[in-house]
Amino acid sequence: NAGVTQTPKFQVLKTGQSMTLQCAQDMNHNSMYWYRQDPGMGLRLIYYSASEGTTDKGEVPNGYNVSRLNKREFSLRLESAAPSQTSVYFCASSETQKLFFGSGTQLSVL
Amino acid sequence: GENVEQHPSTLSVQEGDSAVIKCTYSDSASNYFPWYKQELGKRPQLIIDIRSNVGEKKDQRIAVTLNKTAKHFSLHITETQPEDSAVYFCAPPTGRRALTFGSGTRLQVQP
Numbered sequence: 001n002a003g004v005t006q007t008p009k010f011q012v013l014k015t016g017q018s019m020t021l022q023c024a025q026d027m028n029h030n031s032m033y034w035y036r037q038d039p040g041m042g043l044r045l046i047y048y049s050a051s052e053g054t055t056d057k058g059e060v061p062n063g064y065n066v067s068r069l070n071k072r073e074f075s076l077r078l079e080s081a082a083p084s085q086t087s088v089y090f091c092a093s094s095e096t097q098k099l100f101f102g103s104g105t106q107l108s109v110l
Numbered sequence: 111g112e113n114v115e116q117h118p119s120t121l122s123v124q125e126g127d128s129a130v131i132k133c134t135y136s137d138s139a140s141n142y143f144p145w146y147k148q149e150l151g152k153r154p155q156l157i158i159d160i161r162s163n164v165g166e167k168k169d170q171r172i173a174v175t176l177n178k179t180a181k182h183f184s185l186h187i188t189e190t191q192p193e194d195s196a197v198y199f200c201a202p203p204t205g206r207r208a209l210t211f212g213s214g215t216r217l218q219v220q221p
Contacts, residue, residue, distance in 0.1 A: 033208060042199060043154065043211040058208060090153060097142045099201075099209060101153040 002026055006091050006102035013081045013109045021076040021105050023091030031094045032074035034058075034066060036087040037104075043090065049074055081109045113137060116200055116212030123190050124220050131215045133200030134182045143176055143183045144209070146199045154199060158185070190219045 004025045013019055025032065030051045035043040035058075045058030049068040063085060065077045074093075078085060086109045091102040113136035123129050133143075144159035160167045160174045160183065167174050173186040183202070187194055197216050201209040 031208075035211075042213045045208055045210065048208045056208075059210070097203065097209070098144070098156050098159065099146075099154075101155070103153050 004091055004093055004100050004102035006089075006105050008105060009103065010106050011108070013078075013107065015082060015109060017081050018077070018079050019081065020078075021089055021091070021107075022073070023075065023102060024073045025091075025093040025100070026072065027093060027095070027100065028071070029093035029095045029100075030071070032068065033092040033094070033099070034064075034074070034076045035090045035092065036060065036085075037090060038087050046076065046089075081107075083109045085109050113204055114200065114202060114210050114212045116215055118215060119213065120216045120218070122218045122220060125190060125192060127190055129185075129187045129190055129194070129217055129219075131185045131198055131200075131217070132182055133184070133202065133212050135200075135202040135204075136181065137202065137204050138181070140202045140204075142203055143174065144201050145172075145174060145185045146201060146211070147196045148199065148214075149196045157198075187217075190217075192219050192221050195219045 007022045033048040034046040037043050044060050047066040049055045052071045067075045089105045092099040115134040141162040146154040147157045148154040158174050171188050176183040197214045199214050200212040204210040
Protein backbone atom coordinates (compact mmCIF):
# COMPACT_ATOMS: atom_id res chain seq x y z
CA ASN A 1 0.00 0.00 0.00
CA ALA A 2 2.02 2.96 -1.30
CA GLY A 3 -0.58 5.67 -0.54
CA VAL A 4 -0.16 8.67 -2.86
CA THR A 5 2.66 8.48 -5.39
CA GLN A 6 3.91 11.51 -7.31
CA THR A 7 6.36 11.66 -10.19
CA PRO A 8 8.79 13.19 -10.84
CA LYS A 9 10.31 14.25 -7.51
CA PHE A 10 12.39 17.01 -9.08
CA GLN A 11 12.13 18.87 -12.39
CA VAL A 12 13.82 21.85 -13.98
CA LEU A 13 12.12 23.54 -16.93
CA LYS A 14 12.90 26.46 -19.15
CA THR A 15 10.30 29.19 -19.54
CA GLY A 16 7.74 28.15 -22.12
CA GLN A 17 8.30 24.41 -21.81
CA SER A 18 5.42 22.10 -20.95
CA MET A 19 5.23 19.15 -18.62
CA THR A 20 2.80 16.90 -16.78
CA LEU A 21 3.03 15.98 -13.10
CA GLN A 22 1.65 12.54 -12.40
CA CYS A 23 -0.21 11.43 -9.29
CA ALA A 24 -1.69 8.07 -8.38
CA GLN A 25 -3.33 6.77 -5.20
CA ASP A 26 -4.09 3.19 -4.19
CA MET A 27 -6.51 3.91 -1.31
CA ASN A 28 -9.65 3.88 -3.48
CA HIS A 29 -10.35 7.51 -2.56
CA ASN A 30 -12.92 9.48 -4.53
CA SER A 31 -11.38 12.94 -4.10
CA MET A 32 -7.99 14.11 -5.32
CA TYR A 33 -6.25 17.48 -5.16
CA TRP A 34 -3.29 19.47 -6.41
CA TYR A 35 -1.71 22.07 -4.13
CA ARG A 36 1.34 24.26 -4.58
CA GLN A 37 3.57 25.46 -1.78
CA ASP A 38 5.92 28.38 -2.28
CA PRO A 39 8.95 28.75 0.05
CA GLY A 40 7.88 29.59 3.59
CA MET A 41 4.23 29.71 2.59
CA GLY A 42 1.10 27.68 3.07
CA LEU A 43 -0.53 25.36 0.60
CA ARG A 44 -2.72 26.86 -2.10
CA LEU A 45 -5.27 24.76 -3.94
CA ILE A 46 -4.81 24.64 -7.72
CA TYR A 47 -7.48 22.14 -8.80
CA TYR A 48 -9.42 19.35 -7.23
CA SER A 49 -11.54 16.43 -8.34
CA ALA A 50 -14.38 15.38 -6.04
CA SER A 51 -14.95 12.19 -8.00
CA GLU A 52 -13.92 10.44 -11.18
CA GLY A 53 -15.02 12.50 -14.16
CA THR A 54 -15.24 15.86 -12.37
CA THR A 55 -12.69 18.63 -11.83
CA ASP A 56 -13.02 22.07 -10.24
CA LYS A 57 -10.81 25.13 -10.00
CA GLY A 58 -9.18 26.05 -6.72
CA GLU A 59 -7.59 29.32 -5.58
CA VAL A 60 -4.81 29.51 -8.19
CA PRO A 61 -5.81 27.61 -11.37
CA ASN A 62 -4.35 29.97 -13.99
CA GLY A 63 -1.61 28.39 -16.07
CA TYR A 64 -2.60 24.83 -15.18
CA ASN A 65 -4.84 22.09 -16.49
CA VAL A 66 -5.79 18.80 -14.91
CA SER A 67 -7.07 15.41 -15.97
CA ARG A 68 -8.78 12.86 -13.74
CA LEU A 69 -7.78 9.91 -15.87
CA ASN A 70 -9.54 7.34 -13.68
CA LYS A 71 -10.26 6.90 -9.99
CA ARG A 72 -6.58 6.32 -9.21
CA GLU A 73 -4.87 9.00 -11.28
CA PHE A 74 -5.00 12.80 -11.33
CA SER A 75 -2.47 14.65 -13.47
CA LEU A 76 -1.46 18.32 -13.52
CA ARG A 77 -0.23 19.91 -16.72
CA LEU A 78 1.72 23.11 -17.25
CA GLU A 79 1.28 24.07 -20.89
CA SER A 80 3.79 26.95 -20.95
CA ALA A 81 5.84 27.11 -17.77
CA ALA A 82 6.64 30.49 -16.22
CA PRO A 83 9.14 31.37 -13.44
CA SER A 84 6.17 32.21 -11.19
CA GLN A 85 5.29 28.51 -11.26
CA THR A 86 8.49 27.58 -9.45
CA SER A 87 7.16 25.80 -6.39
CA VAL A 88 6.69 22.48 -4.64
CA TYR A 89 3.62 20.68 -5.89
CA PHE A 90 1.71 18.28 -3.67
CA CYS A 91 -0.93 15.87 -4.78
CA ALA A 92 -3.39 14.58 -2.18
CA SER A 93 -6.37 12.27 -1.93
CA SER A 94 -9.17 11.94 0.58
CA GLU A 95 -12.33 10.02 1.35
CA THR A 96 -13.68 11.67 4.51
CA GLN A 97 -12.00 15.10 4.30
CA LYS A 98 -8.77 13.67 5.75
CA LEU A 99 -6.05 14.44 3.25
CA PHE A 100 -3.21 12.07 2.45
CA PHE A 101 -0.35 13.77 0.62
CA GLY A 102 2.23 12.57 -1.81
CA SER A 103 5.89 13.37 -1.22
CA GLY A 104 5.84 16.37 -3.55
CA THR A 105 7.45 17.52 -6.79
CA GLN A 106 10.02 20.29 -6.60
CA LEU A 107 9.70 22.29 -9.81
CA SER A 108 12.04 25.06 -10.91
CA VAL A 109 11.29 27.18 -13.98
CA LEU A 110 14.26 29.14 -15.27
CA GLY B 111 -5.72 30.84 2.39
CA GLU B 112 -8.92 32.68 1.75
CA ASN B 113 -10.89 33.59 4.89
CA VAL B 114 -8.58 31.56 7.10
CA GLU B 115 -6.24 33.30 9.53
CA GLN B 116 -3.68 31.54 11.66
CA HIS B 117 -1.74 33.01 14.60
CA PRO B 118 1.02 33.29 15.53
CA SER B 119 3.12 32.90 12.39
CA THR B 120 6.15 31.84 14.45
CA LEU B 121 6.36 30.46 17.97
CA SER B 122 9.42 29.56 19.99
CA VAL B 123 9.07 27.66 23.27
CA GLN B 124 11.34 25.88 25.68
CA GLU B 125 11.20 22.11 25.78
CA GLY B 126 8.51 21.03 28.20
CA ASP B 127 6.44 24.20 27.79
CA SER B 128 3.02 24.31 26.13
CA ALA B 129 2.25 25.79 22.73
CA VAL B 130 -1.07 27.11 21.43
CA ILE B 131 -1.88 28.00 17.82
CA LYS B 132 -5.16 29.62 16.85
CA CYS B 133 -7.07 29.47 13.58
CA THR B 134 -9.92 31.81 12.68
CA TYR B 135 -12.34 31.00 9.88
CA SER B 136 -15.32 32.70 8.30
CA ASP B 137 -17.49 29.97 6.77
CA SER B 138 -20.35 29.24 9.18
CA ALA B 139 -21.08 26.01 7.32
CA SER B 140 -17.68 24.55 8.24
CA ASN B 141 -18.12 21.33 10.19
CA TYR B 142 -14.65 19.81 10.07
CA PHE B 143 -11.51 21.29 11.64
CA PRO B 144 -8.16 19.60 11.07
CA TRP B 145 -4.58 20.40 11.93
CA TYR B 146 -1.64 19.28 9.79
CA LYS B 147 2.04 19.09 10.70
CA GLN B 148 4.80 19.54 8.13
CA GLU B 149 8.36 18.77 9.10
CA LEU B 150 11.14 20.39 7.09
CA GLY B 151 11.29 18.96 3.58
CA LYS B 152 8.45 16.53 4.23
CA ARG B 153 4.81 16.23 3.23
CA PRO B 154 2.01 17.62 5.45
CA GLN B 155 0.41 15.00 7.69
CA LEU B 156 -2.84 15.12 9.61
CA ILE B 157 -2.22 15.09 13.36
CA ILE B 158 -5.65 15.76 14.83
CA ASP B 159 -9.11 16.81 13.71
CA ILE B 160 -12.48 17.63 15.23
CA ARG B 161 -16.06 17.78 14.00
CA SER B 162 -18.43 20.60 14.84
CA ASN B 163 -20.53 18.56 17.24
CA VAL B 164 -17.58 18.22 19.62
CA GLY B 165 -15.92 21.02 21.58
CA GLU B 166 -12.59 19.38 22.37
CA LYS B 167 -10.57 16.35 21.35
CA LYS B 168 -7.32 15.07 22.85
CA ASP B 169 -4.70 12.65 21.60
CA GLN B 170 -1.86 12.20 24.07
CA ARG B 171 0.02 15.55 24.14
CA ILE B 172 -2.03 17.29 21.49
CA ALA B 173 -5.57 18.63 21.65
CA VAL B 174 -7.88 20.70 19.51
CA THR B 175 -10.59 22.98 20.89
CA LEU B 176 -13.42 24.51 18.89
CA ASN B 177 -15.38 27.70 19.52
CA LYS B 178 -18.06 27.81 16.84
CA THR B 179 -19.61 31.01 18.15
CA ALA B 180 -16.35 32.92 17.79
CA LYS B 181 -15.38 30.91 14.68
CA HIS B 182 -11.99 29.79 15.82
CA PHE B 183 -10.28 26.55 16.75
CA SER B 184 -6.96 26.01 18.43
CA LEU B 185 -4.19 23.44 18.56
CA HIS B 186 -2.68 22.79 21.98
CA ILE B 187 0.60 20.92 22.42
CA THR B 188 1.68 20.14 25.98
CA GLU B 189 5.09 19.04 27.25
CA THR B 190 6.69 20.07 23.95
CA GLN B 191 9.64 18.09 22.64
CA PRO B 192 12.24 18.95 19.95
CA GLU B 193 10.48 16.61 17.52
CA ASP B 194 7.43 18.87 17.73
CA SER B 195 9.42 21.50 15.80
CA ALA B 196 7.64 21.89 12.47
CA VAL B 197 5.17 24.06 10.60
CA TYR B 198 1.54 23.55 11.63
CA PHE B 199 -1.38 24.33 9.35
CA CYS B 200 -5.08 24.58 10.07
CA ALA B 201 -7.34 23.68 7.18
CA PRO B 202 -11.05 24.33 7.64
CA PRO B 203 -13.24 23.79 4.59
CA THR B 204 -14.46 26.94 2.88
CA GLY B 205 -17.19 27.32 0.31
CA ARG B 206 -15.46 24.83 -1.98
CA ARG B 207 -15.58 21.10 -1.40
CA ALA B 208 -11.89 21.21 -0.54
CA LEU B 209 -9.78 22.30 2.38
CA THR B 210 -8.20 25.76 2.48
CA PHE B 211 -4.99 25.91 4.44
CA GLY B 212 -3.94 28.68 6.78
CA SER B 213 -0.58 30.38 6.24
CA GLY B 214 1.11 28.17 8.82
CA THR B 215 2.81 28.52 12.21
CA ARG B 216 6.48 27.69 12.52
CA LEU B 217 7.01 26.12 15.94
CA GLN B 218 10.54 25.90 17.28
CA VAL B 219 11.09 23.91 20.46
CA GLN B 220 14.35 24.88 22.12
CA PRO B 221 16.08 22.00 23.97
